[in-house]
Amino acid sequence: MKTDIILAGVGGQGILSIAAVIGHAALSKGLYIKQAEVHGMSQRGGDVQSHLRISDAPIASDLIPQGGADMILSVEPMEALRYLPYLSPNGWLITNTTPFININGYPEVDTLMAEIKKVKNHVAIDADTIAKDLRMPKSSNIVILGAASTHLSNIPYEDFELGIRELFGRKGEEIVSANLKALKAGREAKQQ
Amino acid sequence: MDTLLLLGNEAIAQGAIDGGLSGCYAYPGTPSTELMEYIQHNKEAAEKSIHRVWSSNEKTAMEGAMGMSYAGKRAIVAFKHVGLNVAADAFMNASITGVNGGVVVLSADDPSMHSSQNEQDSRMYAKFALLPVLEPSSQQEAYDMAYAAFELSEKFGVPIVMRITTRLAHSRAGIIRGQTKPQNKLHLPVEAKKFILLPAIARASYHQLVEKQSNFEKDSENSPFNAYIDGNDKKLGIIASGIGFNYVMECYPDRKNPHPVVKVTQYPIPRKQVEKLYNECDEILVVEEGYPIIEEMMKGYTNTTKPIHGRLDGWLPREGELTPVALYKALGVPTTEALTIPQIVQPRPPQLCQGCSHRDVAEMINGAVAVYGKGRVFADIGCYTLTKMPPFDTIDTCLDMGASITMAKGAADAGLVPAIALIGDSTFTHSGMTGLLDAVIENTPITVVISDNYTTGMTGGQDSAATNRLVNICRGLGVDSDHIKLINPLKKFAEENLNIMKEEMAYNGVSVIIAQRECIQTFQRRAKEKRKEKAAE
Structure with a gap:
């Protein structure tokens, strides 16, 4: 059983935190993981992506083959589309709908949403608004993870909570519980 | 453990x-x-x-x-x-x-x-x-x-x-x-x-x-790091080095590769295993991340060996890193028909942060260069290389660490006067200093702008050897103190700074303008830590 996830966003949007939470969760289940990240130049407001692979058997490549990803998990709608060639025919596209506009010629949101809806399995939620309603504007990444959690069936929900505790534990109980709320809100938003 | x-x-x-x-x-x-x-x-x-x-x-x-x-x-x-x-x-x-x-x-x-x-x-x-x-x-x-x-x-x-x-x-x-x-x-x-x-x-x-x-x-x-992994299909033998080995194995999800493989992770390449593979197989595929080094060794100059495939004959791409799909194609593994990227998706290249001091430095240089005409800004390796991007389009070259000063000097020697060097603080102490000495020796008419943000920014904010040392270094190398200008590249000083830049470009000798303002990334990180400390008190 393997799960290949492309995490996408813009540098600074927190996709590595999502990866770390899933990573902790997977490791605590005794699963193998490989997670290729982007460091350096492209982090500066550019597009960033991470290849996260989880499996119960040893993993060979650090990169996910094109057409092989079980999920694209994106904190930004245009970035979600950039990695479509990686999505497997039955894979899920799970994305935030709030655009991050730092370039000229950013497409109209309506045309973006139309492209997202063309993907057979897609979930699009407004994670930024959900995070703002929780008074945790920076936790939209964890909201998106919550929405994705129902599709990551080899990791029970409690293990995501555990992952959040591990990752944010040093920052105090307040931050932990706020992120746990964000995770739950994302999961519920998905189920609505 | x-x-x-x-x-x-x-x-x-x-x-x-x-x-x-x-x-x-x-x-x-x-x-x-x-x-x-x-x-x-x-x-x-x-x-x-x-x-x-x-x-x-x-x-x-x-x-x-x-x-x-x-x-x-x-x-x-x-x-x-x-x-x-x-x-x-x-x-x-x-x-x-x-x-x-x-x-x-x-x-x-x-x-x-x-x-x-x-x-x-x-x-x-x-x-x-x-x-x-x-x-x-x-x-x-x-x-x-x-x-x-x-x-x-x-x-x-x-x-x-x-x-x-x-x-x-x-x-x-x-x-x-x-x-x-x-x-x-x-x-x-x-x-x-x-x-x-x-x-x-x-x-x-x-x-x-x-x-x-x-x-x-x-x-x-x-070596325990190298391996000969046997396989029945000896029409093709594979030499796979480093992470190239992973991409080969990715082609066979059950890990049952039909072809014999020599895994090379310790060099010189293991002769015994490679010779065995060569002798037993009809053709060889070499999979290596980077240059076709092993492939060239296997081929020899006259290419009179058995067929050797890899980056040189198009079985694998000649340039760039390997990917699982590159190996699927080489080994005949069927690929999934992939979706395409919708045309509306725009490139999102890296850019200077909002609040970055290099932005103001770029504007100052642009203003001063306008007087003499474009094509005279020699830049270096660092975040400020991104001033190539719109809206700045400031720089004309970027060769290697430290080359801004020496290239500006060479161009000035050729008659491109005044020439400007744009270099960061860490790059300056890395290998800009010696070039500055060359310019001092001949009092070459160049204006060196050291965009000093107190850190090695592009790699994420490591300590810079230049911090608090730049003025003394420039003086010590022999730059005339009257032509070492310390400025704060804030918007509110823009006009004043532009005038300084123009004056120094008009000077017929070596000038150094040190534009000092902390990197916005390290500044925010420090502010966050301060807040945390305060909260802990």
Whole structure:
């Protein structure tokens, strides 16, 4: 059983935190993981992506083959589309709908949403608004993870909570519980 | 022991610490930076007083490690592939002197140039210096190799090159640690004169190095890191090196590769295994991340061997990093029909942060250049290279670390006056200083703008050797104090700063304008930490 996830966003949007939470969760289940990240130049407001692979058997490549990803998990709608060639025919596209506009010629949101809806399995939620309603504007990444959690069936929900505790534990109980709320809100938003 | 979730770079750092490391010497550069950073933040490294301060450049790093080795202790040097160019003088000669304490030279290559200006392959350098190479295929192997490399280095009496590429450097996986080994005690080399490369000594040492080559090859043949994995379909045999091995295995999800494979992760390539593969198979595919080095060796000059496939005949792409799909195609594995990227998706290139001081410096330079006409701004390696992007379009060149000042000087020598050099603080102390001395000697009409943000920004904010030293360095090199201008590149001083820039460009000699404002990233990080401290009080 393997799960290949492309995490996408813009540098600074927190996709590595999502990866770390899933990573902790997977490791605590005794699963193998490989997670290729982007460091350096492209982090500066550019597009960033991470290849996260989880499996119960040893993993060979650090990169996910094109057409092989079980999920694209994106904190930004245009970035979600950039990695479509990686999505497997039955894979899920799970994305935030709030655009991050730092370039000229950013497409109209309506045309973006139309492209997202063309993907057979897609979930699009407004994670930024959900995070703002929780008074945790920076936790939209964890909201998106919550929405994705129902599709990551080899990791029970409690293990995501555990992952959040591990990752944010040093920052105090307040931050932990706020992120746990964000995770739950994302999961519920998905189920609505 | 717990499984640690580590980047390839971090796995090497931990392996070195556990393998008896006494000192890490490094200069930041993507994709190598996290190795030193891991050691700097590691509790055990602090307890063991392992040296872990950034060096001014890769050459000083390499030499520092050789000094530690001379004194009997184990050292690791770490930099990106182009850093090895800077360290090359020391590196090439270190293979002749050899080592006393073990030395590992970690060079992180960047095929596909994610954050680099070329995709040179460090294995070439190792061959140039006649040194063994370890090229891990996984994070665990990266740990195991760093752990074992010091002993290998001491056994053969030479530095060991560890070569990784971006995908391993920046990919995480679970690592299991070994028993920690103690550091070496301080001890001088038994054969002390070998560290003095007078021609007579160097000739003898070089002869020894040449003699050792067959031992290196034997060791590769018996290395636990190399493997011959048999297969029934001998129409094709595969030589797969480093992480190229992973992409081959990715083609066979059940891990049952029909073709025999020689996994090469220790060089020189293991002759016994490679010859067996060549003799038993009809054709050979060579899979390597980087240059077609093994492939060229296998082919020979006249290409009169059995068919050898790889990057040279189009079975694999000639340039860029390998991908699973590149191997699917080479090995005839069916690929899924992939979706395409919708046309509305726009490129989102990296850009300078909002609030970055380089933005204001770029505007100042643009304003001053307008007087003389474009085509005279010689830039360097760092975040400010991004001022090539709109809306700035400030710079005209970017060659290598330190080249801004020397290229501006050469252009001025040719008559392009005034010429401007744009360089960052860390790059200036890395290798801009010596070039400035060249300009001082001839009082060349150049205006050097040092955009000083108190950090090594592009690699994520490491300490800069230049901080609080720039004025004294420029004075010490002989720049006229009247033409060293310290400015604060804030919007509100824009007009004043532009005038200073114009005045200095009009001066017929060397000027240095030091534009000082903290990097917005390190500023925000510090502010966050301050808030946290305050909250804790």
